Amino acid sequence: MSTMLRVKSVSKRFGGLVVLRSVSFQVDEGAIVGLIGPNGSGKTTMFNIITGFLRPDAGDVEFRGRSVVGLAPFKIAHMGIARTFQLVRPFTGLTTTENVAAAILYGRGAGSVREAQKEACNWLRYVGLEDAIDKSVGTLTLAGKKRLELARALATGPRLLLLDEVFGGLNPTESESAMALVRRIRDELRITVLLVEHVMRVVMGLCDRVIVLDAGQVIAQGSAAAIQADPQVRRIYLGEEYGAAC
Amino acid sequence: MSRAAVAVLVGMLLVLPWVGAREYPLALLYSTFMYAAMAVAWNIIGGFAGYLSFGHAAFFGLGGYTTGLLLVHAGLSPFLTAPVGGVVAAVFAAMTGYPCMRLRGPYFAVVTMILGLIVRALVLNFPWTGAAGGLWMPLPPWEPLAARRVFYYAMLAVFVLTVLTARAVRIGKMGVGLEAIREDEDAAQSIGVPAVRLKISALMLSAGLTGLVGGIYAYDRSYIHPDFMFDLNLSVLAVLMALLGGRQSWFGPVLGAVVVRFVDEILTIWIGTEAARIIFGLGLALVIVLLPDGLLPHLVQLRRRVPRKSAGRPVPVVRP
Numbered sequence: 001m002s003t004m005l006r007v008k009s010v011s012k013r014f015g016g017l018v019v020l021r022s023v024s025f026q027v028d029e030g031a032i033v034g035l036i037g038p039n040g041s042g043k044t045t046m047f048n049i050i051t052g053f054l055r056p057d058a059g060d061v062e063f064r065g066r067s068v069v070g071l072a073p074f075k076i077a078h079m080g081i082a083r084t085f086q087l088v089r090p091f092t093g094l095t096t097t098e099n100v101a102a103a104i105l106y107g108r109g110a111g112s113v114r115e116a117q118k119e120a121c122n123w124l125r126y127v128g129l130e131d132a133i134d135k136s137v138g139t140l141t142l143a144g145k146k147r148l149e150l151a152r153a154l155a156t157g158p159r160l161l162l163l164d165e166v167f168g169g170l171n172p173t174e175s176e177s178a179m180a181l182v183r184r185i186r187d188e189l190r191i192t193v194l195l196v197e198h199v200m201r202v203v204m205g206l207c208d209r210v211i212v213l214d215a216g217q218v219i220a221q222g223s224a225a226a227i228q229a230d231p232q233v234r235r236i237y238l239g240e241e242y243g244a245a246c
Numbered sequence: 247m248s249r250a251a252v253a254v255l256v257g258m259l260l261v262l263p264w265v266g267a268r269e270y271p272l273a274l275l276y277s278t279f280m281y282a283a284m285a286v287a288w289n290i291i292g293g294f295a296g297y298l299s300f301g302h303a304a305f306f307g308l309g310g311y312t313t314g315l316l317l318v319h320a321g322l323s324p325f326l327t328a329p330v331g332g333v334v335a336a337v338f339a340a341m342t343g344y345p346c347m348r349l350r351g352p353y354f355a356v357v358t359m360i361l362g363l364i365v366r367a368l369v370l371n372f373p374w375t376g377a378a379g380g381l382w383m384p385l386p387p388w389e390p391l392a393a394r395r396v397f398y399y400a401m402l403a404v405f406v407l408t409v410l411t412a413r414a415v416r417i418g419k420m421g422v423g424l425e426a427i428r429e430d431e432d433a434a435q436s437i438g439v440p441a442v443r444l445k446i447s448a449l450m451l452s453a454g455l456t457g458l459v460g461g462i463y464a465y466d467r468s469y470i471h472p473d474f475m476f477d478l479n480l481s482v483l484a485v486l487m488a489l490l491g492g493r494q495s496w497f498g499p500v501l502g503a504v505v506v507r508f509v510d511e512i513l514t515i516w517i518g519t520e521a522a523r524i525i526f527g528l529g530l531a532l533v534i535v536l537l538p539d540g541l542l543p544h545l546v547q548l549r550r551r552v553p554r555k556s557a558g559r560p561v562p563v564v565r566p
Binding site for chain 1: 417418419423425429430432433436442
């Protein structure tokens with residue numbers, strides 16, 4: 001299995017605040033990898049560096065063997081990395097279908113506007129929004145908007161999908177079906193997934209591997225079970241209580 | 247508007263100069279075409295992409311001065327060189343757009359406004375532009391009525407070209423990208439929209455068309471001066487007309503320009519220029535406060551409401 005993403009000694013500071021301190025990890029092709037850590041540990045900053053919205057002060061990010069550091073976000077999207085945003089950011093003035101059509105037109109650069117709109121309906125169905133085709137974004141619930149963002153990301157035809165807290169704010173039923181959807185994305189579409197998540201049930205149930213960040217440093221990485229058993233992770237992040245409950 | 251309605255309207259406008267229309271109605275329509283073309287051109291960057299430029303007078307003036315100088319120094323007819331004026335404006339847009347386009351919201355608006363003022367100051371001080379004395383051109387070689395007809399058709403042609411361009415942008419791939427940028431530029435980039443390149447292309451198109459309008463207008467005036475070729479009011483007027491009509495489609499700015507031009511004319515005739523300006527300004531402010539999406543969505547709603555009243559709340563989003 002080849003390496004999809006390799007993060008090498010990435011450091012980032014905002015003024016005097018060190019957000020990432022020589023962070024290294026890798027994501028294998030076909031895996032679902034979780035990136036966890038307390039608030040402020042640098043997870044979203046890491047995402048922004050991988051997708052080109054931020055430039056690391058040091059280190060390198062390689063996607064399928066090619067460095068993406070210094071490339072514009074749209075170029076990185078063209079290379080095959082798609083993302084969702086922590087706070088949902090659909091194009092609210094556009095319909096659901098137009099949101100996804102935009103991603104088809106620009107993510108893959110293929111076809112006419114009409115064809116893109118037709119194909120967009122397929123993606124909306126894929127993420128379970130068949131009832132929301134051609135609707136205004138305002139009619140969607142939070143869970144619906146998150147699915148729309150997912151459809152938009154998938155429509156760019158990515159090899160690697162970065163999900164920033166897509167499960168936050170979902171009720172247990174919604175989150176259960178979202179987990180099934182992420183598995184299908186990996187199994188059917190063969191898209192590698194890197195996700196930032198706070199909901200531990202999701203991380204432990206979904207991820208093949210987990211990377212734990214704390215204060216900008218990787219403090220542990222391994223299988224979900226190994227991470228759960230790691231005493232340092234328990235103390236810093238999961239809390240004694242969660243560890244005891246397992 | 248339906249295709250047939252547009253065809254009938256354009257047909258009527260084409261024959262109008264030959265069915266008894268004298269100087270005044272031709273001049274009124276000429277200036278309406280001019281304002282409409284400016285508003286539609288402004289809307290490509292201001293409406294579709296959501297970058298509110300307050301500096302479009304710079305493009306207008308550059309187009310005007312380019313054709314004026316080419317006529318004075320090279321003897322070339324502005325009808326031939328107006329496209330050159332458009333190109334000069336577009337090149338200027340590309341040069342200034344690259345740094346300006348990094349700014350968003352009010353910062354972009356203020357910087358474009360200042361750019362417009364800088365260009366005006368430069369032209370006022372370069373001796374080869376006629377400086378503060380203005381630029382005198384040879385008069386167009388036609389009798390007054392014939393001249394009105396010629397300029398009427400020239401401006402109509404520029405207006406139609408502008409509308410066709412804006413419409414093509416709006417319904418094509420570029421329009422989708424610009425809309426995505428307007429809605430959320432970061433999210434747009436994350437799905438692969440080359441935001442910088444698209445914004446600069448849109449600004450160049452917008453500026454080029456505005457420069458073309460300025461080129462024709464300059465020839466019609468025969469005498470141009472920075473005070474009215476780079477007038478801040480022109481920049482503001484383009485914004486107002488587009489906002490008034492509605493920014494979502496190419497038709498909104500046309501509607502806004504027609505309303506502005508005719509209401510302005512009627513008020514000026516009835517109660518005089520100065521008082522008209524005050525009433526007009528208040529009216530515009532009211533419309534913009536009360537109808538932030540412009541007139542067009544509400545007109546469309548009215549039309550939809552007539553046949554079936556119980557159809558529920560009409561969708562407020564307008565598609566061309």
